[in-house]
Amino acid sequence: MLAKRIIPCLDVKDGRVVKGVNFVNLRDAGDPVEVAAAYEKEGADELTFLDITASHEKRDIILDIVARTAEKVFMPLTVGGGVRNLDDIRNLLNAGADKVGINTAAVHNPEFVRNAAEKFGNQCIVVAVDAKRVESTKKPTDYELAWRDKHSDLFLTGNESEPSFEVFTHGGRNPTGIHAVRWAQLMETYGAGEILLTSMDCDGTKSGYDLELNCSISESLSIPLIASGGAGTLDHLFEGIVKGKADAVLAASIFHFKEFTIGETKRYLKSKGIPVRI
Amino acid sequence: MIAVIDYGMGNLRSVQKALEVVGADAVVTHDPETILKADSIVLPGVGAFKDCMTNLEKLKLVDPIRKFIDSGKPFLGICLGFQVLFDESEEYGPVAGLGILPGKVVKFPEGISETENGPRMKIPHMGWNQIEVKKKDPLFENFDVAPYFYFVHSYYVVPKDQEVVATVTNYGFEFVSGVQHKNIYAFQFHPEKSQTLGLSLLERFSRLN
Secondary structure, X not given: OOOOEEEEEEEEEOOEEEEEEOOEEEEEEEOHHHHHHHHHHHOOOOEEEEEOOOOHHHHHHHHHHHHHHHHHOOOOEXXXXXXXXXXXXXXXXXXXXXXXXEOHHHHHOHHHHHHHHHHHOHHHEEEEEEEEEOOOOOOOOHHHHXXXXXXXXXXXXXXXXXXXXXXXXXXXXXXXXXXHHHHHHHHHHOOOOEEEEEEOOOOOOOOOOOHHHHHHHHHOOOOOEEEEOOOOOXXXXXXXXXXXXXXXXXXXXXXXXXXXXXXXXXXXXXHOOOOOOO | OEEEEOOOOOOHHHHHHHHHHOOOOEEEEOOHHHHHHOOEEEEOOOOOHHHHHHHHHHOOOHHHHHXXXXXXXXXXXXXXXXXXXXXXXXXXOOEEOOOOOOXXXXXXXXXXXXXXXXXXXXXXXXXXXXXXXXXXXXXXXOOOOOOEEEXXXXXXXXXXXXXXXXXXXEOOOEXXXXXXXXXXXXXXXXXXXXXXXXXXXXXXXHOOO
16 A cells, blocks of 8 residues: 655755744754764655755755755655756756755746656656735736736635635745636646645644645645644644645655654554555 | 666766665676676666667667666666657657557546546656556565655556556556666656655666576
8 A cells, every 4th residue: 555655845045944933033053964964874765855945046056955864764855945947857867866855936937847758757747836815905016917828727816715726936925816726736637646736824834734625635636735833743744644644744844843743644644544665 | 787878868967876875886887798698787867768769879879778778687767768668759859769568658638637636647748747656576575555756757668568667656647667678777757866765766677696
């Protein structure tokens, strides 16, 4: 039986693992290669590096980290953050990444996802979606004005009867007006191999994943969904899988600050009937 | 020396690193002479079947691979390198494969569930799944407790000849996740991404001869 995946996420800034709340107040959490090797020992199912280094000129730092990690760690490695063009993808794959996460660049130009999937295969294209609950009607974004003809049904109207979620870019700073569920579906048709979904409302709060958001997107997709943002307890991971319908759960702080080991996490999930690899 | 065949697809570095970690001497190459001189070869690969065949043909690697397999020296196919051994694939096709083993490659059916009313199985089949060993072989010794390996694929192999089936895996139904025939070993899963067990499989392969 296919196991549910437990994925520690390492936010990497200027070559160090960092962790903050809602992308601010960053704390140092160690050397990425060492942290990755420790997770390998603990039995993590995959690793994700999210490069939050602001400057594109410092790309070489993450490539070096990926290359050194790939020499030590023999599990799938996803790298996201600042992936803007096909060369960025090729460089990461050549350095030893198995998958790349595309976020802002996908929203800027959805065709980029299609081109990347055709060139490198769907299996290595992870579209990262940062979503936030919609609070009130708002004015149209630039994307809406530019894409009105091509993707008319992709945008939130502000009159949705059910709770709705909006896609944000640039690490959660910029609203797009895009309906998160429809966006994820579009990305699947464009060739995404899986969706990494982060709730901007829950990220860093340790109050649990946004189950409604995860469930509505997972059920609307044929490709796997990775839940992210908000895990603070082992029960949150359990709920993310059972109620959020996630195929994999991603967490950062609960693992980095040694609140729980991967082993403890898996034993807990197994005791609750979740198929995990132990 | 183990030749890891480079035809421009997939994470060859990780296959090479994994072989090196288990003490094998691995080179990444698309040079036919190096391939034919190797003690064993690994044909890795991720991506689309068609691109794989196109690249193998473009780099004139089809004949060297056939010759190598005919020589009786150990061959390991991983993922696409497993699928292309068969006659043809439905992926963007039908597309003809190497036809070294009879059988075809087909897509996972949409909307199947593991249990009645259970959630739909996602495609690609991505993540850690168990293998059940169907064939006694030194490569699989001590793999008797349904070990987990890492998979990522949307198509699976249906061999014509059941005798080649070495491992099976359940994803809503049972599919063939590994074959062994004479000197050919080939797996749908990725040993180079499957931590300790994957490395031990590669180590055992590297010691065949």
